[in-house]
Amino acid sequence: LVSRKEKSEDTVININNELVGAGAPSFVFGPCAVESYEQVAQVAASIRDKGLKLIRGGAYKPRTSPYDFQGLGLEGLKILKQVSDEYGLAVITEIVTPADLEVAVDYVDVIQIGARNMQNFELLKAAGAINKPVLLKRGLAATIDEFIHAAEYIMSKGNENIILCERGIRTYEKATRNTLDISAVPILKQETHLPVMVDVTHSTGRRDLLLPCAKAAIAIGADGVMAEVHPDPSIALSDQQQQMDIPTFDAFYDEVLKFMKQYEVKA
Numbered sequence: 045l046v047s048r049k050e051k052s053e054d055t056v057i058n059i060n061n062e063l064v065g066a067g068a069p070s071f072v073f074g075p076c077a078v079e080s081y082e083q084v085a086q087v088a089a090s091i092r093d094k095g096l097k098l099i100r101g102g103a104y105k106p107r108t109s110p111y112d113f114q115g116l117g118l119e120g121l122k123i124l125k126q127v128s129d130e131y132g133l134a135v136i137t138e139i140v141t142p143a144d145l146e147v148a149v150d151y152v153d154v155i156q157i158g159a160r161n162m163q164n165f166e167l168l169k170a171a172g173a174i175n176k177p178v179l180l181k182r183g184l185a186a187t188i189d190e191f192i193h194a195a196e197y198i199m200s201k202g203n204e205n206i207i208l209c210e211r212g213i214r215t216y217e218k219a220t221r222n223t224l225d226i227s228a229v230p231i232l233k234q235e236t237h238l239p240v241m242v243d244v245t246h247s248t249g250r251r252d253l254l255l256p257c258a259k260a261a262i263a264i265g266a267d268g269v270m271a272e273v274h275p276d277p278s279i280a281l282s283d284q285q286q287q288m289d290i291p292t293f294d295a296f297y298d299e300v301l302k303f304m305k306q307y308e309v310k311a
């Protein structure tokens with residue numbers, strides 16, 4: 045169902061009037077994790093001031109260590125909902141269990157399935173049965189074929205609104221947190237009719253690589269870019285190394301817009 049052979053036109057996903065996959069790149073910014081109302085609201089103000097429409101933030105955080113911050117859960121979803129209403133933004137947030145999915149649909153606009161759950165087939169099937177778009181991330185060590193099959197699980201249950209997100213894969217390279225597989229973008233766009241985004245934060249794990257990788261993503265035809273922004277990354281409860289503070293975010297976005305203008309990318 046996700047195959048280009050089944051449907052030749054690009055799937056366009058309408059998230060509160062932000063059209064993902066319609067030609068102009070979409071941008072998803074926001075903190076790694078929801079920590080407080082003030083923290084999310086500060087980032088939301090900066091996103092809104094840029095005329096952008098989407099915000100991300102994790103309420104359920106799948107962490108490597110059980111002793112690390114696990115997210116605020118339902119309280120985090122409530123904060124996201126309040127901020128999104130106040131700032132006119134649509135929320136993208138990760139959900140990790142089918143039971144939480146049922147609760148989350150009332151609070152958020154897009155359900156994210158994270159890299160660690162790309163082959164959680166019960167979660168994929170549950171996401172296929174809801175009436176919200178799903179942003180599906182590539183697994184830590186998933187082949188492109190496995191990634192496409194994971195999307196097929198969702199669509200096979202009836203949900204056609206799926207955004208694929210390349211977020212880097214595990215390789216022997218240690219200079220970056222993961223290896224951004226930039227060629228996955230055109231392959232996924234050839235093989236499927238779904239929009240494809242690139243998460244420059246989790247793929248690189250390096251703040252100094254966010255801008256060049258965002259440019260590469262746009263240049264290669266990605267439908268969107270995701271990156272993490274926190275009012276004060278030095279005290280963030282997760283991903284301190286890679287989130288942008290707000291002045292860095294402002295400069296990053298200015299440079300992205302300049303790049304798009306220079307190469308006449310539809311904005």
Ligand code: PEP
Pocket residue numbers: 076102106138157158159160181211243246
């Ligand atoms: C995230 O986007 O918050 C996240 C945990 O990313 P990933 O699943 O790609 O590691």
Ligand code: MN
Pocket residue numbers: 076077246272282283
């Ligand atoms: Mn993160």
